[in-house]
Amino acid sequence: MMYREYMMEKREIFIAYSIVIMVVFLISGPTYLIAAISGECVNCHTMHNSQNSSVMADYGASGKPWKGTGPYKALTRGDCLGCHGIGTSKIVTIGASQIPQVYHTAAGADLAGGNFAYILGTKGSGASDAKGHNVTDIGALEGTLTEPPGHHDPNDIGVDITCYGNFGCHGIRTLPVPAFKGIHHNNVDGKLDVADTPQNSYRFLMGVYGYENTAGTNKWQNFDSNEHNEYFGTTSPIDFGGGCSMASCHTSGGNGIQPTNHTMSMFCATCHQNIHILEAIGGDNSSPFTRHPTDVILPNTGEYANYNPTGSNQFSVEAPVARDTVPSSISAIVNPGTTGVNSAIVMCLSCHVAHASNYPDMLRWDYDTMVAGGGGSGGCFTCHTTKN
Numbered sequence: 001m002m003y004r005e006y007m008m009e010k011r012e013i014f015i016a017y018s019i020v021i022m023v024v025f026l027i028s029g030p031t032y033l034i035a036a037i038s039g040e041c042v043n044c045h046t047m048h049n050s051q052n053s054s055v056m057a058d059y060g061a062s063g064k065p066w067k068g069t070g071p072y073k074a075l076t077r078g079d080c081l082g083c084h085g086i087g088t089s090k091i092v093t094i095g096a097s098q099i100p101q102v103y104h105t106a107a108g109a110d111l112a113g114g115n116f117a118y119i120l121g122t123k124g125s126g127a128s129d130a131k132g133h134n135v136t137d138i139g140a141l142e143g144t145l146t147e148p149p150g151h152h153d154p155n156d157i158g159v160d161i162t163c164y165g166n167f168g169c170h171g172i173r174t175l176p177v178p179a180f181k182g183i184h185h186n187n188v189d190g191k192l193d194v195a196d197t198p199q200n201s202y203r204f205l206m207g208v209y210g211y212e213n214t215a216g217t218n219k220w221q222n223f224d225s226n227e228h229n230e231y232f233g234t235t236s237p238i239d240f241g242g243g244c245s246m247a248s249c250h251t252s253g254g255n256g257i258q259p260t261n262h263t264m265s266m267f268c269a270t271c272h273q274n275i276h277i278l279e280a281i282g283g284d285n286s287s288p289f290t291r292h293p294t295d296v297i298l299p300n301t302g303e304y305a306n307y308n309p310t311g312s313n314q315f316s317v318e319a320p321v322a323r324d325t326v327p328s329s330i331s332a333i334v335n336p337g338t339t340g341v342n343s344a345i346v347m348c349l350s351c352h353v354a355h356a357s358n359y360p361d362m363l364r365w366d367y368d369t370m371v372a373g374g375g376g377s378g379g380c381f382t383c384h385t386t387k388n
């Protein structure tokens, strides 16, 4: 074969390959991304919990109760906070492995879930139980509340919740509490609209839909209108119907407690039912309400039509909205009064963070600065645009 012919053939093969790859990509789409954990095993595991006769399972922020000595199940070098509360920055890098942090003392912004350090006072304006969920793992039990406000059977769950399991949020929520195992290495990122296992649910929250911001330098964060998580909501909250038989939370087949309509707000309502369900907000999804509504659409009328006036009506990370359709990519567009990937649904996380914030009632902002007629912006005024 002549050199030119050879090159031609190579080029054809290359073009043919490119087409095949493009077609495969177009058919499969960039939707489901397995972001399997990466990095050397030793970054996260220890085989015998011993190296030069010293323990290796010693991950965690120094001086904190979760910095243990092991050994831990699945041979990890720490428990949940051992890895997720190393403490020095919002993302800790060990070798080539990045670990998102929910407890850290570094100045500046936190990851989307918030930061347990505000409860302990190691970051922010001072320690306070009202700033977050006092999960037992942080070693500071809730001192004011005695139950989750709004729970239908508060004595059953009690106040001392944990990171995962029946009395927690992540993983399968059943008794006996299943080992948290096989989830991390199978983590699915990006669009999550199946949610029949913890690993393909939003942030390992069994049953919750969403789109995880897991790419780029601002991953795991609600950074700005272009880089943020997408949350799932619906246009009317669940009608509880007065009984658990409605199967709004308690599911069968060993899948435990989960929001059967897959929304973030209903997830919160698995412990705070009476803050969310249709009966509790006034019986229907139209104003006037008896409690602040969630899983209702932002109207395209009056002050609501002008959502986020200081941010050119784009997605606000100060008062984010959910969508009633799980998008395939992050969108900066918010269209009040519509359904679909650019819809605007009020959710618990429009006003609260999930773990802890620097403000009372775990709010995204200081409620004391929300003064009617005071000329303020942000917070409540992101949606109630004329009340300032």
Ligand code: HEC
Residues within 6 Å of the ligand: 035, 036, 037, 043, 044, 045, 076, 077, 078, 079, 080, 081, 082, 083, 084, 097, 098, 099, 100, 163, 164, 170, 180, 184, 187, 188, 202, 203, 204, 212, 214
């Ligand atoms: C050995 C370290 C380690 C331990 C122990 C650990 N994690 Fe993780 N976790 C990670 C890493 C690394 C990631 C990032 C995974 C990725 O990039 O896909 C992660 C991610 C997560 C996420 C985010 C998942 C997502 O969808 O983005 C959650 C939630 C989480 N872990 C919860 C837990 C809980 C709950 C426990 C305790 C039962 C725990 N982790 C124990 C290392 C750990």
Ligand code: HEC
Residues within 6 Å of the ligand: 037, 038, 039, 040, 041, 042, 043, 044, 045, 074, 076, 097, 098, 180, 181, 182, 183, 184, 185, 186
């Ligand atoms: C960045 C952290 C990280 C790295 C690196 C890592 N793992 Fe894991 N691995 C975890 C965590 C956290 C768990 C326990 C929680 C879970 O299973 O969700 C786990 C669980 C496991 C399990 C039991 C559950 C399952 O998925 O089968 C095995 C086996 C395992 N790892 C093997 C490995 C091997 C082998 C390597 C290296 C090639 C490795 N891991 C690297 C974090 C890591």
Ligand code: HEC
Residues within 6 Å of the ligand: 129, 130, 131, 132, 133, 134, 135, 142, 145, 147, 148, 149, 158, 159, 160, 161, 167, 168, 169, 264, 267, 268, 269, 270, 271, 272, 348, 349, 352, 353, 354, 361, 362
């Ligand atoms: C597994 C049960 C459970 C789930 C799920 C849950 N919470 Fe809670 N929540 C509690 C308990 C228990 C308390 C009281 C103890 C505490 O505050 O530490 C509480 C307290 C609160 C408080 C008051 C904080 C304080 O100390 O004054 C707020 C606000 C809150 N939750 C919001 C939410 C939001 C928003 C979600 C969803 C992202 C959510 N909760 C999901 C159990 C839960």
Ligand code: HEC
Residues within 6 Å of the ligand: 286, 287, 288, 289, 290, 292, 293, 296, 297, 298, 299, 304, 319, 320, 321, 345, 346, 347, 350, 351, 370, 379, 380, 381, 382, 383, 384
């Ligand atoms: C994400 C948008 C959003 C945020 C943030 C928000 N609201 Fe609302 N609010 C709404 C929507 C939507 C309604 C219902 C409007 C309707 O259907 O007429 C509403 C209704 C109300 C109502 C009237 C209820 C009724 O019966 O119509 C009050 C009062 C209210 N909000 C106060 C607040 C306060 C105070 C804050 C801040 C702590 C706040 N809201 C934050 C969207 C929001």
Ligand code: HEC
Residues within 6 Å of the ligand: 148, 149, 265, 266, 268, 269, 272, 275, 276, 292, 293, 294, 346, 347, 348, 349, 350, 351, 352, 361, 363, 367
């Ligand atoms: C419009 C903003 C807004 C939304 C949306 C919202 N909250 Fe709140 N939440 C507040 C404010 C403000 C408080 C302080 C108490 C008050 O004003 O009633 C509060 C207080 C709480 C408390 C503490 C109650 C107590 O007794 O100490 C809990 C729990 C709570 N919210 C859970 C939720 C849950 C769960 C959702 C979603 C179903 C939700 N919130 C949606 C603004 C909001």
